[in-house]
Structures are given as structure tokens and as C-alpha cells.
Amino acid sequence: MRRLKHSGIYWCLNCNVPLLDSECEICRVKGEFVPLSRPVDPKPAFRFDLNLLHQTISQEFGVDAANFLLKNVEVAVFNRVPYLDKGYEVLVDGRILGHLFFDFPRLYWRFKPLREGCSRLWVKKLGFWVVVNNGFVAKNQILGELDFLEKNLPEKEGGYVFLVSKKDEVLGVGELTDKGKVYVLRVWKPEQPRFLNFKASWNQVVKANFSKLKTDISKACKFIGDISSRLKLPVFVSYSGGKDSLTTLYLTVKASCKTKILFNDTGLELPETLENADWVASKFGVEILKVKAEEAFWIHLKDFGPPTRENRWCSKVCKLKPTAKFLDEKIGENKILCFVGQRKAESFRRAGSRKIWVNKFLPKIVASSPINDWSMLQVWLCLMMERLDGYVNKLYFEGFDRIGCFMCPSMEMADLLVVKKRYPILWERWEKELENWILNKNLPRQWIDYGLWRWKNPPKRILDKIGG
Ligand SMILES: [Zn+2]
Incomplete structure (x- = not known):
């Protein structure tokens, strides 16, 4: 179960x-x-x-x-x-x-x-489709003119085409090849489309999950209260400007825990994030302490080259080092308890991570995540239920799923291109550095245009696609 x-x-x-x-x-x-x-x-x-x-x-x-x-x-x-x-x-x-x-x-x-999308489209004969002669189609099959009883094909190669049987059942989806054939991508057991035909709202979603949300919030608050009274350390919430750390801050304050905000300004934050951190701190009435990396990234970039998914030196330079220095100066020999908004569902890598741990590189920090078991949906529903939408970093409502450095190597091209368009000045500085770097390394322009710089060794599946 x-x-x-x-x-x-x-x-x-x-x-x-x-x-x-x-x-x-x-x-x-x-x-x-x-x-x-x-x-x-x-x-x-x-x-x-x-x-x-x-x-x-x-x-x-x-x-x-x-x-x-x-x-x-x-x-x-x-x-x-x-x-x-x-x-x-x-x-x-x-x-x-x-x-x-x-x-x-x-x-x-x-x-x-x-299946659902294709079956819906077929109701009104919208989109592109072929009615096939033979009731049996298989994945990876290539269908040509002789297989079609009726057709409405897209103009462009790569366009999606769904496959319909003589009995009017939608069997699968394929794509148009350069030779005007249809390559079958997926097949399925036919099913009637489902139109529930009434509009729900996110308020309804909150209602439908109300006591589950309330219970989990109480559990998280109790967890925060228990740990902080057991450890008796100064309490901080590590705030990133993201929804998970906002939720964590909210829970910590709700648990009546006296806390401060620790905000790591990597020097690579988007302006909305910097604004959000100050706004949230003032609205919650919580003191914000800023760990600033200043120009550290740009200085080290000259020697190290762009950070990659294999080698995120930026994390050491912009996060760990400045934080260690900050703790030495402000906390001295003591330890602190730091609540962070880390969730195990975020990635396979973090799956199964514990609820309390000591940071390997920052031994003065006892870290703990009260929302380790929460899903992203649960976090959002909690923020909606507790009327915290107004505190949320507005980048989330403009297509960003994650808040962090503006050119993180773990980002996808979809997001990097949004950053490029929205923040041309910020991006120009980065692109100039990339241009110098490919010039030195004698690499083709693809390393910028397709974001190959994000890997030390770009994966074969990526290189194959661009013929690199
Ligand atoms: Zn219901």
C-alpha cells in the first residue's frame, strides 16, 4: 500500500x-x-x-x-x-x-x-490522426500510406498523430517522419475520454484535504518544538526564498519557536528572491542574518570554469565557505539548530534522507527538516490554506519550479532561456564569461547555445541530438 x-x-x-x-x-x-x-x-x-x-x-x-x-x-x-x-x-x-x-x-x-488527450481530440476530430486498416498497431512500428484508411496529417515532421481503429477506438500516438510516415511512439488499451464537466477551485482542493493538512501541520510544529527544547540551541531557519523554506519558517514561527532567518546570498540570486527574503522577514517580524558570498563566484570562475553537474564547486565557494566564516564570527564555538525546507521527494538522491543530521561541511549546524515527508502538492496546499500566497516568491507564478542561483548547472534549458530573456543584463555577464571560456578551450558555440557547459562530460543522449 x-x-x-x-x-x-x-x-x-x-x-x-x-x-x-x-x-x-x-x-x-x-x-x-x-x-x-x-x-x-x-x-x-x-x-x-x-x-x-x-x-x-x-x-x-x-x-x-x-x-x-x-x-x-x-x-x-x-x-x-x-x-x-x-x-x-x-x-x-x-x-x-x-x-x-x-x-x-x-x-x-x-x-x-x-490516451486521454488523443481520445478527447478524436471526439471532435481535432488535431492530427490516421484511421488504420489493421486493428493492431505496435510501438516502434512505422505506418505508411497503405496502412491508412483516412488521414489528417500535420505539415511538419515530428508532429504528433494519433491512431484510430476502424471501430473508432483511439489506439495510440505516433509522430510524422521526414518521409511522411507515422512512427508509433505509444500504444494503449482504448478508453472513452472523461469530461468531468465542472470547474473545481483550489479552495475546494484545500477543503478536500483539510484535516490531513491540519494534522500534518500540527505534527510538524510538535516536531519543531520537541527538537528545539531537547537540543536547547539557538534556532535558525535557513531561508532560500523558496516555497519549502517559507513553509518551514511558517511552521517554526507557528511552533512558537524563537528563531532568526539565515539567508545565504550567493551573489547569484534573482532580484525577486532578494526582495522576497527581506519582505518575508519583515512580515514575520523575524530578524534576518545574511551570509553574503559577494563576488566569490566570479573570482573563482576564472580558474575553475563554469560549475557543472559533476563538479558544483560553486556550492563550496558561494554557500559553505561564507557560511562557515559567518558562523565562526557570529556563533564562535557554539552550535546552532537550523530548520531547513528539504524534502525527500525532491530527488532520488535525497530519498530517504533523515529528519535530523549534522552537516558534514558545517559541523556547527545541526540541521533538521520538518517537511521531509511532504510532497510539493502538500507544501502548496499548506501555503494556500494558511493564506501565505502573498509571501510566496512571485517567480513561482511565472514558470519557475525552483528558486536558486540564476544559472545553476542543474537547471534545464527551458528555465535558463527564461532567465536570459527576463534578465538580459544579468545574463550578458554570464554569457561573456562562457564565450571567453569556450574560446580558451576551443569549444564550439553549441556549448553555450545548448547549455553543454552544464556538464563536464555531456551525456551521449544530449550530444546525439545536436550531432555534437
Ligand atoms: Zn469529493
């Missing part, structure tokens, strides 16, 4: 809302289980995300298709799914409509409809 719980979520078909537990607290009915890709860490689709989805579907299949697929959709959930760049499973009406992903190497957003 526990295994299942972690590989999907429940959806109430009466109320059209996602559930953190199996039962809906509005109608008291058990929700339907929706399996999701691992690591399961779904987030609410915000207005920005829904607009991006609508726009992408419109470009792919026309505006009528976008309107029809997203009819009455107010509550949708995005779950990250592995692609070469950023990708999401899109959940509406308790079904996976398709995948919204940033195409690499084309470098624009695309939408691949899956």
Missing part, C-alpha cells in the same frame, strides 16, 4: 480535486488512484502554467483543440517526467492528458497528447 501511495495520487471524481490521502474530505468518497511517473512530486498548475499549456497546444493542434482539451479546467496538476529537458505529465479530471515538455534540441515547448 505504501509503495502505491508513493507512485501516484488520488483524485476525487465527485469533486474533481486531487487528494493527498485516498478519501475526499468533502464528499467522503474514495478517490481514484492515478499512477504517476517517479519521483512523484506533483505541483498545482498556476495561471502561468495553464496559459503555457494552452498556448503550446494551440501551436501544436490549433486553438480549437486547446479550448476543447482544457474546457472547464481550473484545477490541473503537473508532475515532472524525464525528458531531455524540462517535462511534465499534465493531469486534468483525474487523467493524464499528455506531456508538456521543452523540446531538445528544438528549444521550444511542445505538447504530446496521450
